[in-house]
Amino acid sequence: MANNIVKFSRNRQTFVEAAADDLLISTCRLQDVFTTAEVRLTVRLPGLEIEEAVGSWRHEYWLPVADIDARLAKLRGVRVGSGMLKIIRGLVGEEEHLAGLVYMVEECCHGVILSLTRKVLLSAPDDRAGRERFYADMVKKSIRLYDRCAAFAKGSPLVRELEAERGETGSA
Numbered sequence: 001m002a003n004n005i006v007k008f009s010r011n012r013q014t015f016v017e018a019a020a021d022d023l024l025i026s027t028c029r030l031q032d033v034f035t036t037a038e039v040r041l042t043v044r045l046p047g048l049e050i051e052e053a054v055g056s057w058r059h060e061y062w063l064p065v066a067d068i069d070a071r072l073a074k075l076r077g078v079r080v081g082s083g084m085l086k087i088i089r090g091l092v093g094e095e096e097h098l099a100g101l102v103y104m105v106e107e108c109c110h111g112v113i114l115s116l117t118r119k120v121l122l123s124a125p126d127d128r129a130g131r132e133r134f135y136a137d138m139v140k141k142s143i144r145l146y147d148r149c150a151a152f153a154k155g156s157p158l159v160r161e162l163e164a165e166r167g168e169t170g171s172a
């Protein structure tokens with residue numbers, strides 16, 4: 001009986017590192033029982049312009065994304081900022097089998113934004129109530145932060161007020 005149980009695990013991580021004073025590298029990796037994938041964006045500061053986008057995608061049952069480098073190369077020169085998802089879909093592709101790749105590119109962009117938001121986060125008040133108010137106001141003012149990290153995930157106390165205003169329940 002134990003052999004009939006479906007087993008699944010997934011690990012997705014996004015991290016950003018400074019390659020130089022004016023250069024960030026944002027990488028998103030995905031590993032699950034079917035997929036091994038990576039997307040890496042090199043972003044030039046201060047304009048947040050994508051200098052390079054490369055990646056790999058292998059899935060056990062889907063056809064490979066044979067032209068992945070060509071698709072990602074279209075992102076060169078794009079500025080990381082608002083409206084990224086629409087831009088990414090338009091350049092990388094909207095086909096169903098590309099949804100995961102598009103998501104990973106978007107995650108890289110959000111990683112860049114969040115890494116630059118760190119200084120703002122460190123300016124929060126010292127008291128707990130003040131910090132919570134500060135972060136709740138921050139995510140309301142910058143909606144791109146919503147559901148992009150654990151602190152601002154759906155259902156988090158820091159987004160409760162935002163979800164109430166939007167009529168959302170906070171459950172995934």
